[in-house]
Amino acid sequence: MLTPVDFDEAPFLVIWEVTRSCGLACRHCRAEAIDLRHPDELTLDEGKALLDDIVRMGTPIVVLTGGDPLQREDLELLIAYGKQIGLRMATIPAATPRLTRDRVTSLRDVELNQMALSLDGCTAQKHDDFRRVEGSFEKTMEAAAWARELGVPLQINTVLGEWNYDDFDALAELVQSLGIVFWEVFFLVPTGRGSELQGCSAEQFENLFGRLHQLSQDVSFVVKVTEAPHYRRFVSQQQNGDETAGGKKQSSTHPGGHHGHGHGGALTVTRQGVNAGKGFCFVDHVGEVHPSGFLPIITDNVRATSIIDTYRQSPIFKELRNPDLLKGRCGQCEFRMNCGGSRARAFALTGDYLAEDPCCSYIPEGSL
Ligand code: SF4
Numbered sequence: 001m002l003t004p005v006d007f008d009e010a011p012f013l014v015i016w017e018v019t020r021s022c023g024l025a026c027r028h029c030r031a032e033a034i035d036l037r038h039p040d041e042l043t044l045d046e047g048k049a050l051l052d053d054i055v056r057m058g059t060p061i062v063v064l065t066g067g068d069p070l071q072r073e074d075l076e077l078l079i080a081y082g083k084q085i086g087l088r089m090a091t092i093p094a095a096t097p098r099l100t101r102d103r104v105t106s107l108r109d110v111e112l113n114q115m116a117l118s119l120d121g122c123t124a125q126k127h128d129d130f131r132r133v134e135g136s137f138e139k140t141m142e143a144a145a146w147a148r149e150l151g152v153p154l155q156i157n158t159v160l161g162e163w164n165y166d167d168f169d170a171l172a173e174l175v176q177s178l179g180i181v182f183w184e185v186f187f188l189v190p191t192g193r194g195s196e197l198q199g200c201s202a203e204q205f206e207n208l209f210g211r212l213h214q215l216s217q218d219v220s221f222v223v224k225v226t227e228a229p230h231y232r233r234f235v236s237q238q239q240n241g242d243e244t245a246g247g248k249k250q251s252s253t254h255p256g257g258h259h260g261h262g263h264g265g266a267l268t269v270t271r272q273g274v275n276a277g278k279g280f281c282f283v284d285h286v287g288e289v290h291p292s293g294f295l296p297i298i299t300d301n302v303r304a305t306s307i308i309d310t311y312r313q314s315p316i317f318k319e320l321r322n323p324d325l326l327k328g329r330c331g332q333c334e335f336r337m338n339c340g341g342s343r344a345r346a347f348a349l350t351g352d353y354l355a356e357d358p359c360c361s362y363i364p365e366g367s368l
């Protein structure tokens, strides 16, 4: 178990987009990734300096994302360096021909803590249609088998929205067959190419929360929900009864207990209320620092200012960590300290990162 992190001092995890280059063309891609690498990507030495700062800040986990991180030949060097200085390192390769058994072996050899693969459709056709490259599903299944064979802890990432809402049960069944340690379920934030897609309605969120909560009690892997902090409100309501602190809930609820955290996986989750800029920080391929990859506001660049100073001192980060600045229902909500709504979704749908999350059905007392 990791020591709790003071979110005013450091994020629980930093996601670093090591490149924006990618051979896929997914319909929801926040990065609007293209095949070519950017000439100004952070170099190996700049990346090591960034990892040094992340350790100094007190952050325990770094995820190397993309684009496709496998486009960088020095990916293993970055992972090895992070491990050497005490970080837990994960990465999210894209399912393209670059993802080979040899490459998974080399990730294993530098003791990668966790490898995440994306799976968004319950059939090859649905997945490939979403990722817009034929054979992506098959490659994902192949790579999952290599991870199992080579002993690399495997995570599956799934994006949920209106288009695959009805497939949730089939997706969950498929995911359970893959021998994973961690299922990260992302709720669509309509940004980048994803702004063309329809996310879940508030009622669909509640329904999926119930199913995810039930699943988390039935399986041995971690079920983590991303870009839906009101899942924490949902779980809290389940634990305390449906009428929490006098508030009303519009949609149906499901019975349940604790969110499933305990298992022997390589990474871990925190019970603290992580949100954009609050326990979380994103560094893009050219070093720009954002509160989240789904909240495309640039606060500074690691080439100009240490990530430590940006995270602790940037007015945007400080605002995002202050729940008393939240507006609308989120500002009046007794769950705002631990939930606060998706700041990225509020920004994507309203242009104001402090606005209420429009995809929460909860009505706090006094806001009617
Ligand atoms: S794999 Fe990731 S980076 Fe590549 S196109 Fe898909 S969403 Fe974008």
Ligand code: SF4
Residues within 6 Å of the ligand: 229, 230, 233, 329, 330, 331, 333, 334, 335, 336, 339, 340, 341, 342, 356, 357, 360, 361, 362, 364
């Ligand atoms: S109203 Fe806002 S803070 Fe309250 S539970 Fe919903 S999203 Fe969270």
